[in-house]
Every structure is written in structure tokens, then in C-alpha cells.
Amino acid sequence: MxxxxxxxxxxxxxxxxxxxxxxxxxxxxxxxxKRIRGGVSAELRHDSAEKHVTGAARYTDDEPELPGTLQVYLAMSTKAHARLVDLDLDKVRDAPGVVAVLAAADIPGKNDYSPVFGDDPIFADGVVQYVGQPLFVVAAETLDAAREAAKLVRVEYADLPAAITIEEAIAHADEAGRDLMDPYEMRLGDADGALAGAPHRIAGQIEIGGQDHFYLEGQIAVAIPGEDGDMLVRSSTQHPSEVQHNVAKALGLADNQVTVEMRRMGGGFGGKESQPALFASVCALVAQATGRPAKCRLDRDDDMEMTGKRHEALVDYAFGTDAEGRILGADIRHFIRCGYSCDLSGAIADRAMFHADNAYDLRAARIRSRRLKTHTVSNTAFRGFGGPQGMLGTERAMDRIAFELGLDPLDVRKRNFYPAEGGGVTPYGMEVTDSVIAEIVEELEESSDYRRRREAVREFNAGNPILKKGLALTPVKFGISFTTTHLNQAGALVHVYKDGSVMLNHGGTEMGQGLFTKVAQVVAEEFRIDVDNVKITATTTGKVPNTSATAASSGSDLNGMAALLAARAIKERLVAYASERYGVPAAEIEFLPNRVRIGRVEKRFEDLVGEAYLARVPLSSTGFYATPDITYDRPSASGRPFYYFAYGAACSEVVIDTLTGENRVLRVDILHDVGRSLNPAIDRGQIEGGFVQGMGWLTTEELWWDRAGRLRTHAPSTYKIPTANDRPDDFRLALWAKGENRSETVYRSKAVGEPPFMLAISVFSALTDAVCAAGDGKRFPDLDAPATPERVLAAVEHVRGEA
Structure with missing residues (x-):
């Protein structure tokens, strides 16, 4: 009460x-x-956990196909950059089982599925810009028939110069006088002066590889034509509203004629934010042209060749320090490989800059970024959204500073943390007022036994000429909010039925991260009813409009608060009704577990709801939430783009074989701040999963294009994600007991989707430490990411002077 x-x-x-x-x-x-079952802070399993392991969870591909559903196949370019001289589709159209063949000229609306800049054609028109770019679509009675028909096309190309690598992209851009997007810069203080006056100047470079999303469920969409030209689309997407908008744009319809539904994804990680609009649009075009349902389901090879990846990056850095490793000035340059189009690269490259400081008070810094065009698939959102690349460059510099000055890397890091009392300012002018990183690192340093293990690693390395160990403890400070300010909004719809059961719908999407469970817990907590009484329903643009993507780690923050506000509106109506009906002041009406106390009388929740229904009290409400107190002025590169920061730290111990470069992660200790957790079980799963995925990015997941621009790592046989055997046998994970969000989030929780990914940087730093030991600490390793066995072996040979 x-x-x-x-x-x-x-x-x-x-x-x-x-x-x-x-x-x-x-x-x-x-x-x-007394607690309700499954309210806020309860350790509930994911709502689909049992369905996942038993195979009962229904994904887009599991929905029964309507009679007459056409199977769709996208034919792709075999050239990286060329003019389309001729595209002869006559034999394709005449092939057995083919119902429709569509190319650029057949699109009634706009030939574009881009999220922002209008430069992602559904079908190539006049020119192709990467191997795998869709040329046309075949719709047939079976997928095999569509595939076979596509082979009958006659395509004539005229080759054009292609840039495949970052180095080639820089050369082409310098010759042309422009990059794909304008360069960008952030400044704080006089970086040049600070560098010039620093007693020590440390400079270097690191190449950072990309990463394929490798979601278990590939890209898939189904389009079902309706009355009056309407279209229902089922799409495996993190951004139903964007799919809705792009489908309507392609079909030449208004948004209100297209409805997009999505119950769950089998993984997304950012790869289903902007990319699904292509496949949904293709299906809808076929459905509109034929009047029949259409389904597009990519196999793994086509998916990997056709869809965007994490952005590769080249980071140049120069840091000026004092003798104790305190940073006096920094100059950091990012070269970002965007691919053939803009996609979300502007915001991603910006976030790499936003996180170039990581947890460090740089005081004087200049951060510059170039966004480069290559004739490869357009890179896109991926967990961390550029933040990992920005952080890794700076953490590499921290290791190098420690090496050059003969200091322990952890001591260098601790001396540069943002102060807990505030006063530290980021390179984009935001004061850091909630820094708890020093305290978290101090606790982890003690709980992981870092100092003793550091000595044990030295002793091991002194006695082992072949195997070498490494140890590193690295921090994470990650800003929470969309840096595109208008995206920080969410809506929710809550119905309370007359039997007391509750239906919940919101704009967030479920991709295995447990968002639906958390938001249901918030609603259950507000009504003080068991979570079993809250029904989770599929995301649909027909119920909650104009939603933002489930991304930027903001799913629970935004949708949880919107759902809470919707539930609260209904609750206030129930209180007003009870107060008037029973003549009891509102202050004496209290919601208890599954019941309501009205003065001296207690009623079951469902009984009060039933009475309110008979009294014509509205039992449905929308809720809307917009993140407060955030703003960013891009021209001046200043503002408060983040509502708060999430913090964490990880200590990793590794061992390498100096004869082969093979390596293992032996032990990981993690301490992470999730504020007041909405669901500790789900949060721990997100932290562990994020760390392992980050570990894969930095150790095994290597993307490789040949000189012709063909992706050669396009299947599990050639692209290696971490397996259960790669998970360290000794994995110690704790949520920070003192965690509480100082900003007014839903129940003072903190976002947990993306920040843990960057805890894996500790693995890369530990590998650097082990390679250093292989050369007796005489040279700093020339090691790029991912640190595959080949790269580790080359780095060992480098520090030993053998290469």
C-alpha cells in the first residue's frame, strides 16, 4: 500500500x-x-526452456504451411563488383514447377530494404556490389524446383574494380576522395599537447576481425496475402516495425496494410535487426504477385554469404603516460569496414568511438573514425554494436603500456579508472557519475586470487619451455541506451480478463534472452499475482505500433517499464473502483499475494476483477515509456547519449602450446553488475553466454574472403564457433551483491544483454601475456584478433625473433 x-x-x-x-x-x-510465485527477482527459467529442449517451441518455420504456399529461392551474384550487362530470365520462368520469377523491374514500390539510408536494393539493378547479392527470386512449388530453375539464368557481367580488404578500401577511398560515410571525430582537451608533453609515448596497431552471428535458426519469412491487398508477414526479426515499414515500401502500401508477427527467434545477436527486411520483402512481393502464401528459408551457406557480419576494424593508437602508466593523452584512429552499403554502420562506428575510453578517464583524447566501403556484404549490428571493437583497441593499448613500462597490466588499468566520486568526463563530454568499476575490480582481484596466481603463472612459465600460461583481468564499462535518441521508446498492451488472468503484449522480441519472462515478472509484481497468471503473447505490429528494435541491451529497460505503466494504470482503476464501491479510502486498499485487502476485507484478485468487469471498469491499458534525460548533439560530438553505464570485470587464465599455437582457457572469474536483478538465473545465463560468444570472436571465429570477394568461411566446416569443450572447465560467475542502478530503471535493474560480451577481452589479454612469456618478456607480441592457433604461433615466432 x-x-x-x-x-x-x-x-x-x-x-x-x-x-x-x-x-x-x-x-x-x-x-x-510473503512473495508471489515468480515476481521480480525470482530465479525463473526462461518461459520457453522446456519447449526448447523438447523441441516443442514453435519458430517461424514450424508454423503449418497453408495450402498453396510457394517456396522461394534467391539467386545471387557471383561477382564482387560489376555492371549487369544482361539478365536473361526466360528459361528460368519456363522451368518445371516455377510459378513466378521477379527482379528489380517487377517491384511495384521501392527497390530498397535499408534501415536508414536507402542504399540496400532488394534486387541488384544495373550493378552488383558483392558476391551473394540477390539478383532475382524464383517462386516454385518446391524449393528444389526453385533452385534448379535459378541455374538456368544467363547473366552477363562487366567487371569493375573491387575493394575487398580494409587496406584496399583505404586506397580506393583516398583515390576517390571520399569514404562510404563521412569521417567523424570526438575531442576532449588538448590531446596533441598532452602527447607531446608526456614522459612516455606508446603507439601501436591492432587488426580486429569480424564475426558471423551464427544464430541456430537462420533467416526465414512467410508472407500471407489478405483482403484488400493486406499482407500478413511472419518473420524471424528483432525489429518487426522495420520489417513492416520495408515490406509496405516495397509493395507500395501504407504501413497499416502490413502486419508483422513474431513469437520467438532461435537467436538473433543483431543479425536479425536490419537483415530480415530483405527476406520478408521478397516473400511479400511473391505473395502479392501470385495471390499465394510464400516462404523464404535460407540454408546455412546462403545465409552466411548473403547477410552482414560484425564490422572488421583496424585501430591505430598512441598514448602518452607518466612513469606509473597514468594516461595523460590519447590519439585513437578507427578504420571500420562497412561493406557495400551504409546499413547501420554510422551508429555502429559511432559506438566504437563512444567506448574507446572503456573504463578509463582519458582526460585528453582525440578519437577519429573512417567508415570504409568494401565490395563485400554490408556489415550490420552485432552484440555490442561496435563497442567491442572500440574497447579492444584500448585494452590492447593498456597491455602495451604495461609492457613498455615494466608494470603489471592490472595496476596500469586501476590507475586510470573513472573516479567513483564523479568528475570524470568522457571524450564526448558526458560526466561519469555512477562509476563502480574500481570497487568491482578490487573485489574480483581478491576473489580470483589474482596476485598469487600471477606468481604461480610466472613459476609455471619458468619451468615449462613448451607450454606457457597467461593471466589477465580486464574491466567493462558499457553505455546503456540507443545512441540514436528517438529509438529509446517502447509501448506495451496489458489486458486483464474477468477471470483475473492477464495477457501481456509489448514491442520487444524474444530471441532466447529471456525478455518475455522478465517483463511478465514485472507485470506479475505490479498486480501481486503469480506469474503463471500472466500470458506471454507474440510480438505483433497490430497490437503495439512503431516499436524500436530489441537491441542496445534495452529490451527490459524499455519494455519492462512500458508494461509496468500499463499494469499500473489498470491497478489504479481497480483501486478507484474498490474505494468507491466499499467506501474505503484508497490508502487502505492494498494488493497482497493473489488477493486484495480493502479496509478490513480481503478478496481474491480475480474476484475484485470480476466485480470491476460487471461495474464496467476498463480492464485494458496501453503503457508507453521514453527514456528520460538523454540527448546527443552529433555535430559537436557532445551530450549524454547514455542513461547509465553497466560495469563488470573478468579474470581469465589461458595456456598456449608454443609448437602449434593451440590454446585453452583454463579458468574464468567474472563479477558483473546487473543492478537489482529482475531474474538472476536469466542474467547469469546471459553473462556466461555473452562471455563465451565473445571468446569465440577473439579466438576461433575467423571470416575470410578470397581475392574475388567470395566468402570462404560460410559453413560450420570452415567457420568455428565455440563448442561446449571450449568453455573453461573452471568457470566462476557472480552477480555483484552491491549492484543497484542509480538511474530510475525498472526496479533499479541494469541491462545485461551486451556488456558481458566484452568481458571476453580478458581472454585476448591473457593470450597476449602468454605469448609474451614465450619470448621471455623481451618483445610485445604482434597479435591480432581473432587469436587463432595460426596467429598465436606467428606471434610466438615474432617474440622469439624467429620471424
């Missing part, structure tokens, strides 16, 4: 009162003597 007395708010339950600040009310859960 809430009661305002003298400007304070008291939350009462069975005579127990807790005084809280009214402004914090939305973000703080009262301490109740």
Missing part, C-alpha cells in the same frame, strides 16, 4: 513500513513478508 505523508511515501505490508524517496518508487520493489 502506498501512502504519502509529509512528502514521503510509505509502502506498507502487514504493518511493516519502509520509507522511500517518491522519485524512486517506480524503480524499487517493496519488501513483502
Amino acid at each position: 502506498e501512502e504519502t505523508v509529509g512528502g514521503e511515501t510509505r509502502i506498507q505490508d502487514r504493518g511493516v513500513a519502509e520509507t522511500v524517496d517518491p522519485a524512486a518508487l517506480k524503480g524499487k520493489r517493496p519488501r513483502h513478508e
Whole structure:
């Protein structure tokens, strides 16, 4: 029960009162003597966990096909950059089983599925810009028939110069006088002066590879034509509203004629943010042209060749320090490989810059970024959204500073943390007021036994000429919010039925991360009912419009708060009804576990709801939430783009074989701040999964294009994600017990989707440490990411002077 007395708010339950600040009310859960089943902070399993392991979970491909559904196959370019001289489709159209063949000229609306810049054609028109670019679509009675028919095409190309690598992209851009997108710069203080006056100057470079999303469920879409030209699309997408908009644009329809539904994805990781619009648009074009449902399901090879990856990057750095490793000035340059089109590269490259400071108070810094065009698939969103690349470059510099000055890397890092008391300012002008990184690292240093293990690693290395160990402890500070400010909004729809059951719908999407479960817990907590009574329903643009992508780690923050506000609106109506009906002041009406106390009388929740229904009280409400207090002025590169920061730290121990370059992660200790966790079980799973995925990015997942621009790592046989055997046998994970978000988020929780990914940088730093030991600490390793066995072996030979 809430009661305002003298400007304070008291939350009462069975005579127990807790005084809280009214402004914090939305973000703080009262301490109740009795708990509901599955409210906020309960360790519930993912709502689809049993369905996942039993195979009962229904994905887009599992929905029964309607009679007459056509199977769609996309034919792809075999050239990286060429003019389309001729595209003869006559024999394709005449092939057995073919119902429709569509190319650029057959699109009634706009030939574009891009998220922002209008430079992603659905079908190539006049020119191709990467191997794998769609040329046309074949719709047939069977997928095999469509595939076979596509082979009958006659294509004539005229080759054009192609840039495949970052180096080639730089050369082509310098010759042309422009990059794919304008360069960008952030400044803080006088970096040149600080570097010139620093007692020590450390400079270097690191190449950072890309990463394929390798979601278990590939790209898939189904389009079903309806009355009056309407179109229903089922798409495996993180961004239903964007798919809706792009499908409508391609078909020449208004958005209200297209509905997009999505219950769950089998993984997304950013790869289903902008990319699904292509496949949904293709299906919808076929459905509109034929009047029949159409389905497009990519196999793994086509998926990997056709869809964007994590951006590759080249980072040049120069740091000026004092003798103790304190940073006096920094000059950092990012070269970002965007691919053939802009996609989301602008925002991704910006975020790499936003996170180039990581947890360090740089004081004087200049960060510059170039966004380069290559004739390869357009790179796109991936967990961390550029942040990992920005952080890795700076963490590489921290290791090099420690090496050059003969210091322990952890000591160098600790001396440069943002101060806990505030006052530190980022290179984009935002004051860091919530820094807890020093405290987290101090706790992890002790709990991981870092200092003793550092000595043990030295002893091991002194006695082992072949195997060498490495140890590293690295921090993470990650900004939470979309840096494109208008995306920080969400809507939700809550229905309470007359039997007391609740239906929940919101704009977030479920890709295995547990978002639906967390938001259901928030609604259950607000009504004080068991979570079993809250029905989770599929995301649909027909219920909640104009949604943002489930991305930027903001799913729970945005949708959780929107759902809470919707539930609260209904709850307030129930209180008003009960107060009037029973003549009891609102202050004496209290929601208890599965019941409501009205003065001296208690009723079951469902009984009060039933009465309210008969009294014509509206039991449905929308909720809308927009993140407050964020703004960013891009021209001046200044503002507050993030609502708050998430923090964490990881300590990793590795061993390498200096004869082969093979390596293993032996032990990992993680301490991560999730604020007041909405669901600790799901949060721990996200942290562990994010770390292992980050470990894969930095050790095994290598993308390789040949000179002709063909992706050669396009299947599990050639592209190696981490397996269960790569997970360290000794994996110690803890949520920071003191965690509490200082910003007013839903129940003072913190985002957890992306920040843990960058904890894996500790593995790369530990590998650097082990390679250093292989050369007796005489040379700093020339090691790029991913640190595959080949690269580790080359780095060992380098530090030993053998290469």
C-alpha cells in the first residue's frame, strides 16, 4: 500500500513500513513478508526452456504451411563488383514447377530494404556490389524446383574494380576522395599537447576481425496475402516495425496494410535487426504477385554469404603516460569496414568511438573514425554494436603500456579508472557519475586470487619451455541506451480478463534472452499475482505500433517499464473502483499475494476483477515509456547519449602450446553488475553466454574472403564457433551483491544483454601475456584478433625473433 505523508511515501505490508524517496518508487520493489510465485527477482527459467529442449517451441518455420504456399529461392551474384550487362530470365520462368520469377523491374514500390539510408536494393539493378547479392527470386512449388530453375539464368557481367580488404578500401577511398560515410571525430582537451608533453609515448596497431552471428535458426519469412491487398508477414526479426515499414515500401502500401508477427527467434545477436527486411520483402512481393502464401528459408551457406557480419576494424593508437602508466593523452584512429552499403554502420562506428575510453578517464583524447566501403556484404549490428571493437583497441593499448613500462597490466588499468566520486568526463563530454568499476575490480582481484596466481603463472612459465600460461583481468564499462535518441521508446498492451488472468503484449522480441519472462515478472509484481497468471503473447505490429528494435541491451529497460505503466494504470482503476464501491479510502486498499485487502476485507484478485468487469471498469491499458534525460548533439560530438553505464570485470587464465599455437582457457572469474536483478538465473545465463560468444570472436571465429570477394568461411566446416569443450572447465560467475542502478530503471535493474560480451577481452589479454612469456618478456607480441592457433604461433615466432 502506498501512502504519502509529509512528502514521503510509505509502502506498507502487514504493518511493516519502509520509507522511500517518491522519485524512486517506480524503480524499487517493496519488501513483502510473503512473495508471489515468480515476481521480480525470482530465479525463473526462461518461459520457453522446456519447449526448447523438447523441441516443442514453435519458430517461424514450424508454423503449418497453408495450402498453396510457394517456396522461394534467391539467386545471387557471383561477382564482387560489376555492371549487369544482361539478365536473361526466360528459361528460368519456363522451368518445371516455377510459378513466378521477379527482379528489380517487377517491384511495384521501392527497390530498397535499408534501415536508414536507402542504399540496400532488394534486387541488384544495373550493378552488383558483392558476391551473394540477390539478383532475382524464383517462386516454385518446391524449393528444389526453385533452385534448379535459378541455374538456368544467363547473366552477363562487366567487371569493375573491387575493394575487398580494409587496406584496399583505404586506397580506393583516398583515390576517390571520399569514404562510404563521412569521417567523424570526438575531442576532449588538448590531446596533441598532452602527447607531446608526456614522459612516455606508446603507439601501436591492432587488426580486429569480424564475426558471423551464427544464430541456430537462420533467416526465414512467410508472407500471407489478405483482403484488400493486406499482407500478413511472419518473420524471424528483432525489429518487426522495420520489417513492416520495408515490406509496405516495397509493395507500395501504407504501413497499416502490413502486419508483422513474431513469437520467438532461435537467436538473433543483431543479425536479425536490419537483415530480415530483405527476406520478408521478397516473400511479400511473391505473395502479392501470385495471390499465394510464400516462404523464404535460407540454408546455412546462403545465409552466411548473403547477410552482414560484425564490422572488421583496424585501430591505430598512441598514448602518452607518466612513469606509473597514468594516461595523460590519447590519439585513437578507427578504420571500420562497412561493406557495400551504409546499413547501420554510422551508429555502429559511432559506438566504437563512444567506448574507446572503456573504463578509463582519458582526460585528453582525440578519437577519429573512417567508415570504409568494401565490395563485400554490408556489415550490420552485432552484440555490442561496435563497442567491442572500440574497447579492444584500448585494452590492447593498456597491455602495451604495461609492457613498455615494466608494470603489471592490472595496476596500469586501476590507475586510470573513472573516479567513483564523479568528475570524470568522457571524450564526448558526458560526466561519469555512477562509476563502480574500481570497487568491482578490487573485489574480483581478491576473489580470483589474482596476485598469487600471477606468481604461480610466472613459476609455471619458468619451468615449462613448451607450454606457457597467461593471466589477465580486464574491466567493462558499457553505455546503456540507443545512441540514436528517438529509438529509446517502447509501448506495451496489458489486458486483464474477468477471470483475473492477464495477457501481456509489448514491442520487444524474444530471441532466447529471456525478455518475455522478465517483463511478465514485472507485470506479475505490479498486480501481486503469480506469474503463471500472466500470458506471454507474440510480438505483433497490430497490437503495439512503431516499436524500436530489441537491441542496445534495452529490451527490459524499455519494455519492462512500458508494461509496468500499463499494469499500473489498470491497478489504479481497480483501486478507484474498490474505494468507491466499499467506501474505503484508497490508502487502505492494498494488493497482497493473489488477493486484495480493502479496509478490513480481503478478496481474491480475480474476484475484485470480476466485480470491476460487471461495474464496467476498463480492464485494458496501453503503457508507453521514453527514456528520460538523454540527448546527443552529433555535430559537436557532445551530450549524454547514455542513461547509465553497466560495469563488470573478468579474470581469465589461458595456456598456449608454443609448437602449434593451440590454446585453452583454463579458468574464468567474472563479477558483473546487473543492478537489482529482475531474474538472476536469466542474467547469469546471459553473462556466461555473452562471455563465451565473445571468446569465440577473439579466438576461433575467423571470416575470410578470397581475392574475388567470395566468402570462404560460410559453413560450420570452415567457420568455428565455440563448442561446449571450449568453455573453461573452471568457470566462476557472480552477480555483484552491491549492484543497484542509480538511474530510475525498472526496479533499479541494469541491462545485461551486451556488456558481458566484452568481458571476453580478458581472454585476448591473457593470450597476449602468454605469448609474451614465450619470448621471455623481451618483445610485445604482434597479435591480432581473432587469436587463432595460426596467429598465436606467428606471434610466438615474432617474440622469439624467429620471424
